[in-house]
Amino acid sequence: MTPLAASAVAALASGPAAVPLASSPEYTLPFVGPGTYLIFGIVLLPVYAMVAAWFIGDPSDRFANLLGLGYLAGLTTVLWGSLFVATIIIGVVFF
Amino acid sequence: MSVDVTGVDRETLVRPIQTFTKRYLAALAVAFGLIGVWLFFYVQQLQHGLIVTNLADWGSGGGVPWGLYIGAFIWWVGIAHGGIILSAAVRLLGMDTYQPVARLAELLTIAALTCAGVFILIHVGRPDRLVTSVLPAWPTRVQWSPLMWDVTVITAYFVLTATYLALTIRYDVHRLRDRLPNVLEPVYRVITVGYTEKEDQVVERMVWWIAFAIIIMAPLLLHGGVIPWLFSLLPSMAGWHGGVQGPSFLSIALTSAVSGIIIISAAFRYAYGWDELIPDTVFQGLAKWLGFFSLIFLWLQLQQVITGIFAAPTTLQHATEVKIATPLYWVAIGLVALAMLYAFATSLRPELYDIRVLVGMSVAVLFGTLAEKVLFVVEGLQHAHFDLYAGVPGAYIPSPVEISAVLGTVGIVVLFFLVVSKVIPVVELHAIEDHEEVDA
Known part of the structure; x- marks a missing residue:
């Protein structure tokens, strides 16, 4: 964790207005990490x-x-949506 | 620059769709056979768990929970880069020489990325884990975890390539519709929904931008980014750590990708008598690319070996000494070096060019790059800092279950091409259009 992120975590976790992610462990706070700028900002x-x-x-x-936008959104949804449906089927059939 | 395809007409282009030969059936049987062998072993893995691969945990296989599965995953993503190399060459750089094989390369990207996904699917054990581990955790973990970065960017690469294909295929299906089978009319109607010839210019500009986006994202930020970061960000594994992994991974990917394109293109040329449609000029050009990428591959291996053995930190020195003492590593290097020498030799003396030798070299390169990637993964784990797993019994040897998965994914790619080539033209109409009267 970078010093900046560490201080942000400390500030947010200790403050009264901490990010409301009740079920998240502390190390997931705040909702910002290297991936935030690396993936969404650069890649x-x-x-x-x-x-x-x-x-x-x-x-x-x-x-x-x-x-074009429909293909981008639709293919992403079909890709993960079909895996999700397969997961539901596996759950129903085997577990 | 473009190739001379003046003798090629539209009938030639749709030949795979209009013919049905014994040879096709034989290829279909081989594909199903390979997939069947894999499914036989995969069922055992589903029944008994990953223990049948020795990859189950650190209690077996000499401390190697990642082996051939992860090596093959990286390998397939590398092969998938062929599509964008060719599309970028044609759309962004105007190298029309490669137009006849551009769509084959794009299809290879789709098939190879699917195979890469298959390896992740089977490596997580229960297949439903892919969804249960990724989807609920994604919003928070993508902020932190390189594994989630990987899933995210590979999804983006797959979707962008499929969008590219979906947009470019409309032009061809509309113009070749009278030569395509009526039984598939519903498919063609979906593909060409809302198509008018007025969109051609707009779509051409759109796919130029898709090619632009992918050429930056996929090689530099996927195979030179999030995939090597799965390894290079971990300082506890000396053989994995360091910034050179990005360019090194990319060089291996590009070498594999060109080999994959050569093999697929040669197979179609042989099967459908496409000597005029995909002339030798295309393969001679691809051979030069293969030679150049192989050179970069070998150069980056040299960088790693020299920095690893001259005066490296102890653990890196150890990891590098193990690497260069492994005979299979030198087999991999030797195969790539051989391909490079052949490629450059054919440039100097064109009479040495023989498409059969070039295909053989490409197969050898693919074997070499797979071996290198698996060794990278396995030896990186085996020789971690502090001899982390020194007390773990056993040694990693790829199990039949894992080897069958590599064969199975090869079968999936073959099956994919056999099916797709019966539905859509696998060579763009643009490849011959400059030389014919366009019936608009």
Whole structure:
């Protein structure tokens, strides 16, 4: 844990207005860690740029842009949703 | 620069869809056979647990809970990079030479990432753990855990590549619809939903941006980022730790990826008589890429060995000495070096080029990169700081269950291509369109 994160944890965990994650162990507080900036701030940056360019650039088309976004959201949902359904089935059948 | 495909028409392009041969059935049988062998062993793992692999815990296998499963996971993600290399070459750099094999490479990305996912699925033991361990924990753990970063970015890579494919395929299916089987009409209707030819320019720009996003995210931040970070952020494993792992992982991935493309493209060329559609020029170009990436691979191995044995900290020195004393490591290095020498030799003397030799070299490279990755994972664990697992009995040897999984995933890739090539054109219409009259 970085010194900054450590001090943030201490400040938030000890203060009266601590982040309301009652079930989370202390080391998960605050809701910010290296992954927060590394994944959402750096690694996924090209994806944000891509989506922005779809809408801002020229030529652009509302239907095609929404279709692209639909694929991104839909495929993610199908991927993990189908695994979730499989998990439910495994639970019902075997446990 | 582009290849001369003036003699190729649309019938040639849809040949895999319109033909059904004994050879196809034989390939189908091989794919199902490989998958069947794996399922036979996997059922045993499901019945008895991961103990059948010796990977169950630190109480067996010399302290190695990660072995061939994780090595093969990294290997498949590496192979998956072929898609973006080719797509980027064509869309971003204008290297039309590779247009005939670009979609095959994109499909390889989808198939290889699926296989990588299969290895995680089977390695967590109970398959439902993939969901129960990841989904509820994701919102908090992605802030901290490299394992969650990995899951997140691989999902993003898969979704971006599938979106790329879904957008580009609309153009081809619309124009080749009269040559595609009517029985699949519902599939084609979904693929081309809302399609008008006015969207072509817009979609071309959109997929340029997808290629741009993936070319930064996948090689640099996935295989040169979150995957090596699974290892390199752990200072307790001397053989894993350090910043060189990012570029090193990437070099191995790119070498494997080009090999994978060469094998798949050569297989389609052989099966469908596509000598004109995928001419030798494409393979000679890919051979140069293979040579270049192999060179970078070997250079980064040299970096690790020299810094590990010259005056390294004790544990790193030990880990490196073990590495260079392992015969299989030198087999892996030797195979990649051999492929590099052949690739460069064909550049200097084109008469040495033979597609069969090139495919053989590519298979050898894939064996070498898999061996290197498995050794990296296993030896990193076996030679941790403080001899952490010195008292753990046994030694790690890949079990038949694990080896069968590698065969099974190869079968999955073969099956994937056999099925997909019956549904959509596996070569973009753009590859021949410049030379024909476009019936708009």
